[in-house]
Amino acid sequence: MLKRTFMAACLSAALGLASAVAPTAAHAADYKTNLLEPGTLVVGTTGASPPATMYNDQAELAGYDIDLATQLGKDLGLKVKFVTLGWSTMMAGIQAGRFDIVISSVGRTPDRVKSADFLLSDPYVVNGVAGAKRASDNSIHGWKDVCGKKVGVIKGANEIKAAQAKLPAGCLSDIREYPGWSELLLDLQNGRIDLLVGNYLTPAYMINSAHRPLAMLGDSLQVSTSAVVIRKEEPALQQQINTLIAKYRADGRLEKITDKWVGKSLPWSEVKD
Structure with a gap:
């Protein structure tokens, strides 16, 4: 009787362990079930934001966003299919179900996190x-x-406003x-x-790749990060991407x-959250 009771307890514990593990394993596999194309990660990108996403001399997509998307696809066990689209319609494209993810130098802002x-x-x-x-x-x-210096910026870029807000009033006024x-x-x-006032990664890439006699300032005035955008119908894919x-x-x-x-690159120690 004692032996049978012990064996029953062991069986019950084993079944309990299996039931605890099974949902996790099933959830891990779920990321493949809602893909737009079976076995394929459809990636939206602009191809026009160096060094994140751009075309090289062989007319192939290249950049750190492209490298990351390729690595994610490999580790997720999926083929990667890139679809290029202009930035103005990129976010609407993922909402309309044109891609599983967007990797295109997308800033990780509070509004986007809450979207x-x-x-x-x-x-x-x-x-x-x-x-x-x-x-x-x-x-x-x-x-x-830098106060009183002649400053150059990309037309329409927001970094100059952030710089002016961080520096003394009137510090940067001669702007082209x-x-x-x-x-x-x-x-x-x-x-x-x-x-030059702008984002860090683009001029750093262009200075480094062409060996220009220019130098980045040693620190950034304000830190930002980029994130992968995932179709809202694919939360299991979001979980897997975050794990990777x-x-x-x-x-x-x-x-x-x-x-x-x-x-x-800028150090992760500069990221506060």
């Missing part, structure tokens, strides 16, 4: 409001030296707008302006992917 229209992953890259100068300009060592990064960097290099992002951050893969394109 009911899509899901957002944990952050995967650090960006921020940054500055660049001529490497030979010894009058600028940091943000404390440029239609693109190439023109802005050329004028900085030729001395027509003294300072945490793994890549812990083993150094996120830093390696970003440094490959930027030269040196």
